[in-house]
Amino acid sequence: MTRKILKPSILVASVLFLFALQSYLGSEDKLHKVWAVKDCKIVTLAGAPIEKGAVVSRNGLIEAVGANISIPLDAEVLDGTKLSLYPGLIDSLGQSLLKLPEEKFDPLKMYSGEFTDRDKGVMPELKAFDYVSLGKSIIEKYHKSGITGAQVIPQRGMFTGQASFFSLGNADKNKALLLKDNCLGIGFSPANFMVYPNSLMGVVAYLRQAFTDASYFNLNRERWQKEMRGISRPDYTPLLEILTEYTSGKKPVIFLCNNQNDIRRSLNLAADYKLNYLICDLGSEAWRVIPELKNAKARVLCTVSFKVPSTSIHAQLGKDEKEKAEKEIYPKNPAKLAEAGIPFAFSSLGTDDPKSFMEGVQKAIDAGLPREKALEALTATAVSFFGLERALGTIEPGKIANFVLAEGDLLSKEAKIRYVFADGDKFELKEAKAKEGEKPTVDISGKWDLSLPNGLRIITEFSQEEASFSGKMTTPFGAFDFTGGVISGNEISFEMNVSVGGENLDLYFSAIVEGDTMRGTVVQGTMGSAEFSGKRIPG
C-alpha cells in the first residue's frame, strides 16, 4: 500500500535530478564480468599466502588462483603490483543497513491494558530483509573498511526478528542476498512499565514459556498431521510456527547479551531447550565466562564498542575506573577469547558505522589480539558460523569473488584499501585519490545557488575546512546535510543521501570551481547523471 503512495514522488525526484549514468559503480566495470588481478600478494587463508600471483574472477565467482596461472584472454586485467589481496571482510551481525519504521507506544494502552506482542518486544516475524536498504553510498562505506559481507538483524525487544546475510556488491538487495531469515535474535530487554514482562526475570520466564510452547505446538501439529482422525487439530499460531524453526535446532538463535550474566542465562536456556545458538557479546564480557563458554562449546560474536556494562564492578566505582576499564580491560575481550581457543567472529552492533566498527577491531588488535586471528574472525570464522564456508571466507576457486586489494597489511593502521571486488564487480575507492590530492586553491564557504537543466534550483551552504567541507542543501523535498566533501586544487566532490518519500537516493556531486562559479556533474546510481552549474550568492 505504501509503495503506491511512494512511487510518484520518487518518479518526480528522479525526473528532477535526471540521472542516467555512472556513479560509484563504474558502468564499464559492469560490462566486464571477467577480471584478472595479477602480480599481487594473495592472502588466501586457505593455505600459505602466495607472494606473487593472480586471481581470476568470472561471472562473480573466483575461477582461478595461483602463482603461475594463465590469464584468460577475455579478462580485463588489473595490475596488482604492490598490493595484497585478501578475502572480503565480514560484519557478522549489524544494524547499519537496517531502516526500521519507528515504533510508537500508545500511552492510552496503559489504561486499557491491551498490549500487543509488539509492545512486549515479541516480533519474530520481523524480517531484516524487508527493511534493508542498500544504497550506493552505504555500500561504499563498507568497502572503504574492506567489508564485502554483512549480516543484518533487528535488535529491539525479546524476539527481535530474523536476520539476513548480504554480499555487498549489488545495490539491489534481491541480488545481494546470501541468506534470508537465517537466524533469530533474542534480546534480554524487558518491555515498558506494566507490560508483561517488564523485568529481566520476567524476560527469562517468558523465554522459557515460549520455547516450551513452541515445542508443544510442534508436537501437537505433527500428531495431527500424522493421524488426523480422532485427534483435535491445534490452533494455528504464527508466532509459535516461526519459533519451531528455531527450537528444533534447524536454525540458530542469536542471544544478544548485555553482560556476562546474560551470557550465563543464554547458556542455561540453550542447554535446557537444546537450542542451536550463538552468543552476541554486546557487553564485551565473554572473557569473564571463558570456562563456561568453553564447556558449552559456544560460538561468540564479539562487538567492539567496549562499553562497560552497568552491572560490572568496573562501572560501579566511579567514572575514572569505568573509563580505565573501557580503555584497558574490555578491549582485551577478543584477545582473551582467541587465547582460550573460543571461536569468535566480529559484530558491528554498538558501533555507528563500518568505519567505527573497524576502528573497534583495531582497538582489539592493539589490546593484544594477533592480526591473523582478527582476520580469521572477520572471514573464515564468520562464514563458518552461518554455513557459508563453501561460498565465502577464503580465496579459492568456486567461491564468490569478494576480495580486497590493499597497500600493506589489511589490518594494519597504515593499510590503504585501493580496490574492492564484490560478487566479481570491481570498485575503486576514490578516497585514496583524494588523500593524495593537491592543496585546495579555492574557498567555497558560503551560500551557492546550484541550478540543474530542468530548472530545479538548490540553495547550498558549504563550510570548508582546509581540504574538506560539509554543507546543507535546501531542495523542494526538504533540507539535507552532508559531510565528507573533498577539495583537490579547484575540484570539489561530495556525496549526499537524500530521502524522498521514504526511499533513499545517493547523489554524487563533482565540480570545478572558478571564482564565484562552479560547473559539474551530479550522479545518481541507477538513474543517471546530470550537468549542473552554480553561482555564489554574495554576502
Place this chain on the structure above:
Amino acid sequence: MKQKKLAALLIVVFALASVSLCQTKERSLLLKNGNIITISGENIQGGNILIQGKKIAKVGKNLETAAGTDVIDLKGKWVMPGIIDSHSHIAIEGGVNEMGDLITPEVDVKDVINPEDINIFYALTGGVTSIHTMHGSGNPIGGRGIVLKLRWGASAEEMIFEGAPLTIKWALGENPKQTNFSGPGRARYPKTRMGVEASIRKEFEQAKDYRREWDEYNQKVKESKGKKALPLPPKKDYRLEVVADILKGKYWIRCHGYQSEEMLSIMRLCKEYGVKLVCFEHGLEGYRIADELVKFNVADSTFADFWAYKWEAYQTMPQAPALMAKRGVLVALNSDDAERMRHLFIDAAKTVRFGGLSELDALKIITINPAIIMGIDKQVGTIEAGKDADLAVFNRHPLDPYTVCEMTLVDGKVYFDRAKYIEDWKKAEEERKKKEEEAQKPKEKKNGGEV
C-alpha cells in the same frame, strides 16, 4: 577524589576475593582473644574460635592448635555470628518487580543475580554474611527468591546458599492494589484487600486443576505401559507449575503485609490450603496479633523504627518488635534496603532501647531468628562447632552505639578487613598522587622549553 580512591581499592579487594576463591586447600584459622557472642550459649570473654576450612571446629578458651594454623588476634574485640538479612533486594539485575502481571511465580530471582552488585561488598562492611534477596511486593503472588552467601568475587552460582529452602514472595495491601502508583497505569485487578486474597485463591484453584490434568495424564501413561498410543500431554505452564508446587508445600511463603486483619485473613487461607506460610514481611501490626502468629507458627520480619510512610504503615511503634518477641513470636529485623543493611546491629540495639529486649534476644533477631525463617539455622546464625564460619568482628559490643564492624568472614575466609581496607586505601591514594605528579613533570618541562 574520594570515589577514585574507593574505586582503586575496591578493584583490588574484588580481585583478591576472586583469586582466593580458587584456593581449595583446607586451612586452619584461629581467632584468638575475642569476646565471643555465641548466641547459642553464654558469651565467652577472651575466647578463641578455631576454624577448619569453611567450618567452625571449636569454640572456647585456650584451644589447642596444630602447627601451621593462621592466627588472627582479636585483642579483646567482639565477635558475633555473621548478620543475616532475611529481606533484601540487592544483587538483582533488571527490576525487582515483575509489574506486567498479577500472579508471577514463574519469575525467579535466581535467574537475575548480579554477583557484582557493589552493595554486596557494602553489606559485608556492616557484618552481613547471608541474605534472602527477593521479588518486590507488587503482586499478590510475586516471584521466587534466593538465599545468598555474600562470597564477594564469586559467580552467581557460587553465591547461592547451598541447601536453603525455595521461597516465594507474596504481597498484600496497598502495593498489589497499586494504590500509590502515579502516572498512567491500567486499572489492574484487584483494587481491594478482598480482591488481593481472592486472586490468590483463584490461582490455587487453577493450579489444582492443572495438577489434576497432569496426574490423569501420567496415570494414562502408566496404564498404557507403552502399548497403546499415548494421549497428548497437557500443555506445560511454568506459572501453574510453581503454584502447584506451593500447594505441595515445596515453597516457603514470605508474605508482605502490614495490617493485622489481612494477616489474619491470609493465615486462614494458608491453613485452608495447607501451604507453608513462613513469615510476614514488614508486618508492622504483627504486635496486635502476636498470639495468633505464635499459634500459626508464622514469623514476622519487621523494621525497628521505620513506619508512617503510607497509611497502612501507621499503626505501629518502635516497641513492636520487642513486644512480639516477648510474646513468643519469631521476630527478625530486615533491611529491605541496601543502606539499612549496613547497620542492622544498630536496628537491633533499638529493640533494647525501646522495647527492653535482652542483649541476647536483640542479637538473635539479626542472626539465628532470620536463619530459622530462611531455613538455614543448621548452618549459620550462631557460633557453634560444626556451623559455617560466618563471623562479624566489632570493635565494641555490637549493640554499642559507637560500634564499628572491623572484619567479616564468610566460610572462614576474611572478605572484609577494615584495617587492611584503610591501609590499601592510603596506599592507592599515595600511588595515585605519585602518578599525578609524574604526569605533571614532563608537561612543565615542555612548557618551560616552549616559553
